[in-house]
Amino acid sequence: MSPTVSATQHEADEILLGFARALRASGVAVTQDRSQGFLGAVAEVGVGDRQATYWAGRATLCGSPDDLARYDQVFAAWFDARDGLPGVRPRATPRPATAHLLPDTETGSSGAGDEDEDVVRAAASAAEVLRHRDVATLDTAEKRRLAGMFARLTLRPPSRRTARHRRWHRGQVDASRTLRNSLRHLGEPGEIAWRRRGTRPRRVVLLVDVSGSMSLYADALLRLAHRLTQSARTTGATVETFTVGTRLTHVTRALRSPDADRAIVAAGEVVPDWSGGTRLGENLRVFMDRWGQRGLARGAVVVVFSDGWERGDAELLGEQMARLRRIAHRVIWVNPHRGKQGYQPLQGGVVAALPHCDDFLAGHSLATFADLTEVIARA
Numbered sequence: 001m002s003p004t005v006s007a008t009q010h011e012a013d014e015i016l017l018g019f020a021r022a023l024r025a026s027g028v029a030v031t032q033d034r035s036q037g038f039l040g041a042v043a044e045v046g047v048g049d050r051q052a053t054y055w056a057g058r059a060t061l062c063g064s065p066d067d068l069a070r071y072d073q074v075f076a077a078w079f080d081a082r083d084g085l086p087g088v089r090p091r092a093t094p095r096p097a098t099a100h101l102l103p104d105t106e107t108g109s110s111g112a113g114d115e116d117e118d119v120v121r122a123a124a125s126a127a128e129v130l131r132h133r134d135v136a137t138l139d140t141a142e143k144r145r146l147a148g149m150f151a152r153l154t155l156r157p158p159s160r161r162t163a164r165h166r167r168w169h170r171g172q173v174d175a176s177r178t179l180r181n182s183l184r185h186l187g188e189p190g191e192i193a194w195r196r197r198g199t200r201p202r203r204v205v206l207l208v209d210v211s212g213s214m215s216l217y218a219d220a221l222l223r224l225a226h227r228l229t230q231s232a233r234t235t236g237a238t239v240e241t242f243t244v245g246t247r248l249t250h251v252t253r254a255l256r257s258p259d260a261d262r263a264i265v266a267a268g269e270v271v272p273d274w275s276g277g278t279r280l281g282e283n284l285r286v287f288m289d290r291w292g293q294r295g296l297a298r299g300a301v302v303v304v305f306s307d308g309w310e311r312g313d314a315e316l317l318g319e320q321m322a323r324l325r326r327i328a329h330r331v332i333w334v335n336p337h338r339g340k341q342g343y344q345p346l347q348g349g350v351v352a353a354l355p356h357c358d359d360f361l362a363g364h365s366l367a368t369f370a371d372l373t374e375v376i377a378r379a
Contacts, residue, residue, distance in 0.1 A: 001377050006353065012047055013039060014064050014132050016038065016042060016047075017035060017132055018078075018129070019057070020038055020061060021367060022321065023057075023070070023071060026073070026074050027070060028062065028063070028070055029063055029067075029249045030061050032362075032371045033091075034061050034063075035061075037058055037060040038060040038061055041057075041060050041290070042056050043085060044056075048119045051080070051171070057226075064340060072241050086371070092212075095123065120250075121362045127145075129298055130142060130145060130149070131366045131367050131370075132366075132367045133146075133365055134336075134340075134365055135220040135334070135365060135366075136217060143219070146220070146366060147223060147260065149366055150223050150226075150260065150366070151227070152374060153230055153370060154231050154367075155227075155231040155237070155373050155376065155377070156203070156373070156377035157201035157202060157204065157232055157235050157236075157237030157376075157377070158201070158301055158330075158379040159199040159202060159330070160199065161197045161198070162197060162198045162200050164198050165195040165196060165198065166195065166197075166198045167194070167195055168195055168196040169329075170194050171187075171194050171195055171196035172196060173193070173194060173195075177195070178190070178191075178193045181193060191202075196263070196269055198273070198275030200206070201232075201236055201298070202300060202301060202377060202379070203237070203238045203239075203240065204228065204237065205240045205241075205282075205296060205297055205302045205303070206225050206228070206241040206305070207241070207244055207284075207287070207294075207302065207305065207306075208221045208222060208225060208244065209243075209244050209278065209280070209305055210243045210244070210274055210275070210276075210280040210305035211244075211245045211273075211275065211276055211277055212277070213278065213307050214278075214305075214306065214307055215274075215354040217305075221262065221305050222241075222243075222264055222267055223260055223264065224369050225241040225251075225255055226255045226260050226264065229241065229255045229256060230258065240252050240296060241255055243271050243273075243379050244278075244280060244283040244284070244287075244306070245276045245277065245279070245280075245283075246277045246278075246279055247272065247273050247283065248286045249271050249272070249273070249360040250268060251270055251271065253357045254266035254267040254269075255267060266281035277311050278306070278310055278312075278349075279310070280306060281310065281314070281315075281316030281318075282312050282313045284317065284320035284321065284324065285320050288320060288323055291328065292324060297324060297328050298327045298328070299327075299329050300329060301328070301330045301332065301376055302324060302328045302330070302331050302332070303334060303372070303376070304331070304332070304334065304353070304357075305363060307335055307337055308347035308348070308353065309347055310347070310352070314349055317349055317353060318353065318356070321352065321353045321355075321356035321357070324356070325356040330358045330371050331356060331379065332356065332357065332358060332359040332375060332379075333353055333360050333361070334361050334362070335362065336341075336362070336363050336364040337364070338360065338361060339362030339363075339368055361375065
């Protein structure tokens with residue numbers, strides 16, 4: 001495959017992923033697995049067939065009949081109109097982010113027979129393209145733009161059942177309240193009262209690797225932690241953040257500042273091992289002994305951000321991950337290299353930790369961070 005075709009295919013994947021993100025923003029529950037399935041289906045039917053692309057997305061991205069109407073609207077709004085096809089009117093001048101999903105690299109100029117072929121053309125905004133860029137490859141200006149886009153992330157905290165019950169319109173019969181209602185009417189049968197168990201937000205614990213191998217992602221991950229902390233405060237949830245490197249540091253207090261830049265600076269001032277080595281096993285043991293076993297991780301959703309390059313004992317890391325898994329509600333491992341082509345989880349730390357993780361996610365772009373918030377919300 002020539003470099004031109006490869007680059008065009010890469011742009012086509014970004015546009016298709018952008019469409020999946022736009023569909024999620026409209027209210028359709030598009031998960032990361034569905035997005036990957038969409039890309040695989042389009043690769044099978046061919047990106048040059050607009051009708052096949054439509055049906056591939058409808059089959060892989062929609063989960064219920066209620067999603068079909070929204071899917072049609074977003075599909076028509078996302079892809080440009082060509083030859084009478086519904087959608088956005090083509091612009092007079094092409095934009096840099098405009099990509100043709102069927103390149104003319106092999107056919108040269110189009111002939112008379114091309115008039116009968118359906119060509120899918122799409123335009124992705126610069127902001128949408130930036131959402132899917134690897135944060136490690138961004139320059140200073142792009143990082144500033146991305147920092148402002150973190151405000152769009154929101155956390156719907158996971159919930160758990162409580163022992164107490166509350167009034168509800170269905171569920172279990174509230175015998176005591178039903179009896180009191182009957183006594184108020186001198187023993188005559190009255191309205192049946194119902195109840196159900198209440199819910200409360202489940203705690204979320206973030207362990208962020210700030211070692212040298214993760215230095216290119218540390219700023220973005222701390223901004224993510226700051227955004228999740230601020231979003232959780234509005235819903236009454238609790239988010240606790242720790243940094244791990246050569247030692248464990250509790251940075252939740254520093255991230256409580258409403259200003260993201262000040263929070264990152266405050267966190268940097270209390271973290272003594274920035275861009276140092278990685279001792280995940282030892283740090284996790286300290287976390288479990290001092291905080292986790294006492295209740296901070298008990299029943300919580302624990303998210304570990306790390307590439308798995310362990311300088312210490314990998315067996316110790318596996319033991320502590322197993323210990324964490326026994327008391328946590330869900331353990332999620334986020335690796336920035338997970339979403340890159342050709343990646344294999346061969347690092348010693350990853351191999352030791354994966355058997356004790358419920359989810360293994362990518363974490364290299366703003367889009368993958370949004371996917372992570374959805375996984376946390378459903379935990």
